[in-house]
Amino acid sequence: xxxxxxxxxxxxxxxxxxxxxxxxxxxxxxxxxxxxxxxxxxxxxxxxxxxxxxxxxxxxxxxxxxxxxxxxxxxxxxxxxxxxxxxxxxxxxxxxxxxxxxxxxxxxxxxxxxxxxxxxxxxxxxxxxxxxxxxxxxxxxxxxxxxxxxxxxxxxxxxxxxxxxxxxxxxxxxxxxxxxxxxxxxxxx
Amino acid sequence: xxxxxxxxxxxxxxxxxxxxxxxxxxxxxxxxxxxxxxxxxxxxxxxxxxxxxxxxxxxxxxxxxxxxxxxxxxxxxxxxxxxxxxxxxxxxxxxxxxxxxxxxxxxxxxxxxxxxxxxxxxxxxxxxxxxxxxxxxxxxxxxxxxxxxxxxxxxxxxxxxxxxxxxxxxxxxxxxxxxxxxxxxxxxxxxxxxxxxxxxxxxxxxxxxxxxxxxxxxxxxxxxxxxxxxxxxxxxxxxxxxxxxxxxxxxxxxxxxxxxxxxxxxxxxxxxxxxxxxxxxxxxxxxxxxxxx
Numbered sequence: 442x443x444x445x446x447x448x449x450x451x452x453x454x455x456x457x458x459x460x461x462x463x464x465x466x467x468x469x470x471x472x473x474x475x476x477x478x479x480x481x482x483x484x485x486x487x488x489x490x491x492x493x494x495x496x497x498x499x500x501x502x503x504x505x506x507x508x509x510x511x512x513x514x515x516x517x518x519x520x521x522x523x524x525x526x527x528x529x530x531x532x533x534x535x536x537x538x539x540x541x542x543x544x545x546x547x548x549x550x551x552x553x554x555x556x557x558x559x560x561x562x563x564x565x566x567x568x569x570x571x572x573x574x575x576x577x578x579x580x581x582x583x584x585x586x587x588x589x590x591x592x593x594x595x596x597x598x599x600x601x602x603x604x605x606x607x608x609x610x611x612x613x614x615x616x617x618x619x620x621x622x623x624x625x626x627x628x629x630x
Numbered sequence: 631x632x633x634x635x636x637x638x639x640x641x642x643x644x645x646x647x648x649x650x651x652x653x654x655x656x657x658x659x660x661x662x663x664x665x666x667x668x669x670x671x672x673x674x675x676x677x678x679x680x681x682x683x684x685x686x687x688x689x690x691x692x693x694x695x696x697x698x699x700x701x702x703x704x705x706x707x708x709x710x711x712x713x714x715x716x717x718x719x720x721x722x723x724x725x726x727x728x729x730x731x732x733x734x735x736x737x738x739x740x741x742x743x744x745x746x747x748x749x750x751x752x753x754x755x756x757x758x759x760x761x762x763x764x765x766x767x768x769x770x771x772x773x774x775x776x777x778x779x780x781x782x783x784x785x786x787x788x789x790x791x792x793x794x795x796x797x798x799x800x801x802x803x804x805x806x807x808x809x810x811x812x813x814x815x816x817x818x819x820x821x822x823x824x825x826x827x828x829x830x831x832x833x834x835x836x837x838x839x840x841x842x843x844x845x846x847x848x849x850x851x852x853x854x855x856x857x858x859x860x861x862x863x864x865x866x867x868x869x870x871x872x873x874x875x876x877x878x879x880x881x882x883x884x885x886x887x888x889x890x891x892x893x894x895x896x897x898x899x900x901x902x903x904x905x906x907x908x909x910x911x912x913x914x915x916x917x918x919x920x921x922x923x
Contacts, residue, residue, distance in 0.1 A: 508748055511705070518710040571708060616883045619880065619886075620880065
């Protein structure tokens with residue numbers, strides 16, 4: 442396993458361009474949580490030339506809809522959701538200045554192109570590790586769209602939040618590369 | 631059906647089950663299903679973690695075991711997508727309820743589980759206008775009438791990552807067994823990392839447009855790794871699972887030999903002019919529990 446690269450948002454182009462497919466990263470600081478409904482609202486604002494509820498340039502968007510916080514906890518279970526549903530919005534968000542997104546699963550060719558064009562990355566957290574990843578979230582608050590419930594825009598303070606670089610700013614794809622290697626190995630086994 | 635024998639037949643040949651007991655059972659099953667991993671699933675993770683050829687794959691499988699243990703210890707849902715409530719009732723024909731309101735009781739059970747266990751309300755109020763129903767109801771309820779006096783309740787908490795990658799197709803009979811196999815492999819390959827592998831696969835073959843998908847979901851909720859009682863299908867389950875695991879998708883789609891933990895197939899007669907197939911994918915959380923009243 443490669444050494445873990447520590448990231449502290451907001452990220453600069455220099456933080457991002459050095460990252461390559463398969464790198465392990467650990468994030469400390471702020472993550473903004475948003476999924477389908479909050480993305481739709483934010484992209485509508487950008488299309489109208491209006492400001493977003495919070496400055497997201499240089500920041501990391503985490504595709505998540507957490508479970509409600511039980512008493513005494515900052516958040517409930519909070520693992521990544523499937524990123525492909527945000528593919529419709531992601532190029533717009535990267536163009537605006539978001540430097541990284543975190544989700545699970547693969548991205549469309551349009552998103553991968555957008556990463557190259559905008560010098561940004563797509564990270565994955567392990568899907569289904571909702572209880573584990575919640576331990577890395579030290580505080581959570583809804584900063585916009587409370588009416589959307591779990592789909593609101595969230596601000597999380599995280600410590601050592603683990604992720605893997607799935608698509609880098611050079612157009613590589615961790616899933617395609619990994620699956621091709623293993624499909625070949627398993628075919629001859 | 632009840633049959634008249636003796637002086638007060640209506641009570642003699644029926645078994646009365648309390649609607650409140652159904653509500654409590656649904657509630658308790660969901661509270662447990664979303665937090666406590668099924669032991670056979672945990673054993674399957676551990677076995678896969680030993681056999682997985684990819685080091686990264688082994689690492690991920692170990693994380694899943696750790697996450698399940700943490701969820702149980704901390705009383706937290708193992709995954710934040712606590713799913714749509716799918717309830718299968720297998721009802722003996724001799725069963726009657728003590729009062730009306732069976733469906734209301736099931737939905738109330740879901741409502742209570744979601745509130746008491748801090749599960750996520752994941753139901754859009756309307757597919758096009760969206761919104762949220764707020765309490766994860768209504769549940770999707772399926773009823774099968776069978777001989778006997780029991781009520782079997784199977785609850786599933788179905789997340790959408792895997793549901794979104796599930797597929798159905800009505801093929802021509804000429805596609806045959808090879809066509810059905812290819813459909814399965816294409817579906818799993820296309821699902822790739824998005825359905826949260828290692829997967830559990832439920833496959834329906836036969837029936838018609840609506841029945842084949844229901845067969846696939848029923849197959850999914852068979853106890854993990856149990857074989858179809860028909861040796862022909864039991865053999866296909868084994869062969870096709872091995873073929874799925876040669877695709878190379880691996881844990882989280884990052885490459886490896888553990889793409890699926892189990893494949894269950896359910897078959898039914900179908901029209902002479904059709905070969906319906908459906909693959910219902912479940913993620914590795916595979917939350918379902920059952921009780922017999």
